[in-house]
Amino acid sequence: MKKKVQILSILFLGISQVAFSQIKEEKLILDRKREPEVKKIEKKKTSVTAEKNYPPKEKKTQDSLNLKYNITDVPAASDFKTSTIQGEDISPKFNADYQNNYFQLGMGNFGKILADGNISTTLENQIEVGADLHFLSTNGLKKEYNWDSSQSSANIGAYLNAFGEKGKFNINADFGLNDYNYYGIYALTPAADIDLQQKTNRFKVNGYYDFYSNNILNDVRLKSSILTDKFDAKEAQAELLVNLSKHGVEIxxxxxxxxxxLGINLETINSEFSLLNDNTSNYFNATLSPKLTFFKGKSYLMVGSGFSFLNGKNNSNLLTEEAKNNKTYWFPKAEVQIAAADEFKFYGGVDGGLKLNSYANLLEENPYLVSDQELRPTETKYKFYFGIRGDVDQSIKYDVSAGFAKMNDILFFKANSLFNNDFSLNRSPYNFANTFSAAYDNGTVSEVKGSIQYFPLANLVLDGELSFAKYNLDNNENIYNKPLVVASLGGKYSLLGKKLNLGAKAIFSTDKTTNSFSFTEAGTTPNVYLETEDKNDKIGGFADLNLSAEYKVHKNFSIFALGNNLLNTNYQTFKGYKVLGAQFLGGVKISF
Structure with missing residues (x-):
């Protein structure tokens, strides 16, 4: 592990040295009275475009009064994610200039295929319509597993943007398909042709209206989705958010x-499962969040509250009667920032809230869940935090904070055993001790987070993040499948008049604790497995290095190459689920 980290450090240092040795004329030159403009790279144009003349002067002036510096305002430069076997999105997008009419196609080892495109047009009255397509597939780890470990994912969406005299409007619809396998079998040795398939479908419709003036009605958002899977799970979500505000009031x-x-949030989730315990859950949550913020220069004091009214019910075929939950919550909200200078802004506060956990959201974090989950809301009773952030000479932005929170029903993932102990390998896809279920416990969490962005040259951006989280649970010695420390280093560099764009991302994680199972045939009771559970198993940490390059041959034609997990380690995301080794993908991009 140390050797791999040393190799990673040398590679990243080499990239940095090359960047600093480039043409001197590319040094960053900025008006020291303004913030550097760093735009987030977006593939999907399913949100309202930042118009050249938007926001109007009135909106811009009033919004500036409510500006709270946050390091996430300057996003990480690289789009890389961990190169997991389930096909994480590694689409090559390194140009800061948005491209809204293009198609790109790439192929690589492990049978990887990437297809990605976007097309849009502007109609009369500043109405823009468009469509978006994305496909990524891999054959999986055929040398590591005798059974199928392939996956493919696809998304297709359509959107409409409209700009009126009083505000802007956006609506988008998206359909996503994820077809994969429960391939993480570690305790049994089944036949190569077993069926391990899981398939999920999710359809989403979102709408958004933003008024140019923060005068009473600020913005309205509507989110909705429907999810189904191969095992007849059904889940519907809907959320309405309304922001009422009056900004820039002189006192x-x-x-x-x-x-x-005043924030108003109405959210409902209805989940039904058809396997095992036939769990069902139905939640409705209404939240009111009033707050007052007082500004003096770049210092401010915010005081507010959060009121949640939860109505919920759960049921399964193991319960004799339905479990109901009707409860009112109050959460403290306050924050103060003391801006000693642009370089040093000290802040601290207290926060809390209620989060509804859905099957769809859990699958985004862990796709290997069995299609039968008990869903509960997670309550953050309070969270105290403090930190320091700033902008050093407009070339370094940083944010370092620490916090302590008291939480109820903290969500984590626990490995499942066999759902029946019959001595047979003729089993359902999820019945090889290869799935997980949501688990909950009350407790506390101590956190330390740090983020930094560095702009040494006009064409070079470096970034880094680090997160430490220590959980202390009431009923479990360890929290499962959550690392203690996660860190990343990234960079993006363009040269030759932005014809050549280079990217790098390194991701580090410490090991994780999990539970796991082993099985032996019973001697006294034939044809039955006896299980042994290890409640303190470890999944090793990892270092994952990713590099990229894209060269614009012509204004309408580019070629690209990607390298993922270049340290070539089959580390695990969850017990039994190894990721792809070193991956190489190349392709072409056509703009029109």
Missing amino acids: PMDEVTMNAD
Whole structure:
């Protein structure tokens, strides 16, 4: 592990040295009175475009009064994610200039195929319509597993953007298909032709209206989705968010202004499962979040509250009666920032809230869940935090914070055993101790987070993130499948007049604790497995290095190459689920 980290450090240092040795004329030159403009790279144009003349002067002035510096305002430069076998999106997008009419196609080892495209047109009255397509597939690890470990995922979407006199409107619809296998079998040795397939479908419709002026009605958002899977699970979600506000109110104090805000959030989730315990859950949550924020220069004081009204019910075929939950919650909300200078802004506060956990959201974090889950909301009773952030000479942005939270029903993932102990390998796809279920416990979490972005040259951006989270649970000695420390280093560099774009991303993670199972044939009871559970198993940490290059041969034609997991380690994301080794993918991109 140390040797791999040393190799990674040398490679990243080499990239940095090359970047600093380039043409001197490319050094960063900025007006010191303004912030550097760093735009997030987006593939999908399913949100409202930032118009050249938007926001109007009135909206821009009022919004500036409510500006809270946050390191996430300057996103990480690289789009790389961990190169997991289930086909994480590694689409090659390194140009800061948005391209909204293009198609790209790539192929690589492990049978990887990438197809990605976007097309849009502007109609009369500033109405824009468009469509988006994305496909990624891999044959999996045929040398590591005798059984099928392939996956493919596809998304197709359509959107409409409209810009009126009073505000902007966006609506988008998206259909996503994920076809994969429960291939992480570690305790049994089944036949190569067993069926391990799982398939999920999710259809989403989102709408958004943003008023140019923060005068009473600020913006309205509507989110909805429907999910189904191969095993007849069904889940419907809907959420309405309304922001009411009055900004820039002058009060009789020297250079002090006030913003008044009221957030209204209505959310419902209905989940039904048809396997095992036939769990069902239905939740409706209404949240009111009033707050007042007082500004003086770049310092501010925010005081507010959160009120949640939860109505929920759960049921399964193991319960004799339905479990109901009707409860009202109050959460404290306050934050203060003292801006000693642009380089040093000290802040601290307290926060809390209620999060509804859905099957769809859990699958995004762990796709290897069995299609039968008990779903509960996670309550953050309170979270105290403090930190420091700043902008050093407009070339370094940083944010370092620490926090402590008291939580109920903390969500984590626990490995499942066999669902029946019959001595047979003729089993359902999820019945090889190869799936996980949501588990919950009350406790506390201590966190330390740090983020930094560095702009040494106009064509070079470096970034880094680090997160530490220590859980102390009431009923479990360890939290499962959550690492103690996760860190990343990234960079993006363009040269030759932005014809050549280079990217790098390195991801580090410490090991994780999990439970796991082993099985032996019973001696006294034939044809039955006896199980042994290890409640303190370890999944090793990893270092994952990713590099990229894209060269624009012509204004309408580019070639690209990607290298993922270049340290060539089959580390595991969850017990039994190894990722692809070193991956190489190349392709072409046509713009029109």
